[in-house]
Amino acid sequence: MDRPLILVSNDDGYRARGVHELTRLLSEYGDVVAICPEGPQSGKSMAITVSEPLRITPVDDYKDTEPGVEWYHVNGTPTDCIKLAMHTVMHDRRPTLVCTGINHGSNASVNELYSGTMGAAFEGCTCGIPAVGFSLCDHSLSADFSTMLPYIRRVVEMILRHGLPEGVCLNVNAPKGGHIAGMRLTRACRGHWSDEYTRQTDPHGRPIYWLTGTFINEEPDNPDTDDALLAQGFVTVVPTMPERSAAASLLPEWLEQLNVSH
Secondary structure (H helix, E strand, O other): OOOEEEEEEEEOOOOOHHHHHHHHHOOOOEEEEEEEEEEOOOOOOOOOOOOOOOOOEOOOOOOOOOOOOOEEEEEOOOOHHHHHHHHHHOOOOOEEEEEEEEEEOOOOOOOHHOOOHHHHHHHHOOOOEEEEEEEOOOOOOOOOOOOOHHHHHHHHHHHHHHHHOOOEEEEEEEEEOOOOEEEEEOOOOOOHHHHHHHHEEEOOOOOEEEEEEEEEEEOOOOOOOOHHHHHHOOEEEEOOOOOOOOOHOOHHHHHHHHOOOO
8 A cells, every 4th residue: 555645844944943843753754845935934924926936946955864855945934945845846746645844933823823834734735735733832943842742643543544635734832841741622712912013223224124023812711712721721623724715694684785787
């Protein structure tokens, strides 16, 4: 029987520790092709490159530590990586699964909308391929992913066995280090960032701004959202969709008045 073909990407760049933890684990389940940005691309969501040419470059650095994994980097965004993979490296091979991450930092709640890691997963989903993004709530470059790995195994095994509904992908987040209480299927909490910009000056005296801010959970008393469950020590699994049209049943009646014919 042919081994599954698993396409991997991330937004922290091909050198990031998280993606190598992921490729080593996934190589136990199938043939792995990893195509990642050549440098950090956090916050790119599903951005694509349209104003400059893209290059896809083979990487031989990991042949000894990750035998059997095909490695490439791209001078573009995470979504570029998936798109370019499908049109070049994959050729007539169609991935069984797209996995992205492991991201250094949380992609819970509204963060999934900004995340390049989830943007790559969404792109895989739009191609009709089962897709999942993995994130650890730890921004450290030397983050410890060991407690999360058994839960990644469980998710991957379930998807390989059962697939995913059409148009649905998964956003999986794990708490930082220590004891994990378990894993829960849940939903993203309603939240937003209180954006703040620190003003500085460049060497020429011109003003520049660095984005900072604080995440605000808009439903702090709800114990069943991803943000709350992560705080309780659970790995969270949120089914999500790149198709974001609101269900008609949720819309006010007055919107129907926008329907006109001539």
